Amino acid sequence: MKTKESEQEVTILANKEQKPILIAGPCSIETRESLFATAEQLQNSEIDYFRAGAWKPRTRPDQFEGVGSIGLKWLKEIKTVYGLKTCTEVANFKHVYEALRNDIDMIWIGARTTSNPFAVQEIAESLSGVDIPVWIKNPVNPDLNLWIGAIERFKKAGHKQIGAIHRGFSMYHHDEFRNPPKWQIPIDLKKEIPDLSIIVDPSHITGNKLRVSEVSQLALDLNFDGLMVEVHHNPNEAWSDSKQQITPMEFIEMVRNLRLPVTNNYDQRIQKELQTYRSEIDIIDNELLSLFHSRMQVVDQIGSFKKKHNLSILQHDRWCELLQRSIDAGNRKGLSKRFVERVFKAIHQESINHQSKIIRN
């Protein structure tokens, strides 16, 4: 894990040993007993923060929407009894007030709130002058600018301890995950704000307790700075997100088995070998681009031909046949259907753009 320097413009405090930041705890605060049961089992787990939501943003009404402020009182007790730092989600001015009143150590902004600039502005202003870490989840929709906008609102309100949480993006069609991660978006965020710490929430990404550890490992392999995991003493009986919560024991076991990759190994021999592979990749990428270029030249010729003979750009049967043939060929080469489909749809779109330009002119 990378070292975070305190004088950086925006930084969340990585823990001193520079290991990944670990946040764990139940999706929601249910009863005092249930909260204590989870906290007790997590007390020696080396987590940096114990999480629990007092107000739950539910998609449909008539579901459990959180116990509210009373839950924060229980979180405050947890702090004293187990010495755990606490964090909770806030979505408006009142939540901020209640969180601060109950000595919450860190707050996070939920995905639905990040999508709403009015709410983000209200929270940023209500926290003005309060030096508390704020972690901002990505908005539910895959919009990098909206995420950056929320971070900027906190920066402009004078906050320095800001981090981002990647929790995947809501999709209409069912995917293998509840909120598909679209890793390129948090990677682009890192490019836009290099000093920002970004942690990953594998629970809301997967929506599936069986896949939490796999996505946690991937997050570390992709060099993200930590994890926020939903952990409940009895997941099957949880009042919200029961399918994705793991037990404290499962969490502890998972953390024990996580491999921490290093970003750089200064051993000359390893560097040299890595460089050889990278050069090979660079050459192949260049070849790919040349091939795309050649393809588009032929596409342009067909465009002129279609214009001359008044043929439509899209020949549906031909497109379906081409796509299926490519999927089959890709499959024989060990490439997933999903990947081949995406690549060919992108190529096809670019071809349509080229041809429509030719036909317009």
Ligand code: PEP
């Ligand atoms: C949560 O962390 O419990 C939560 C509601 O998450 P999100 O905002 O990512 O849906």
Ligand code: MN
């Ligand atoms: Mn949840």
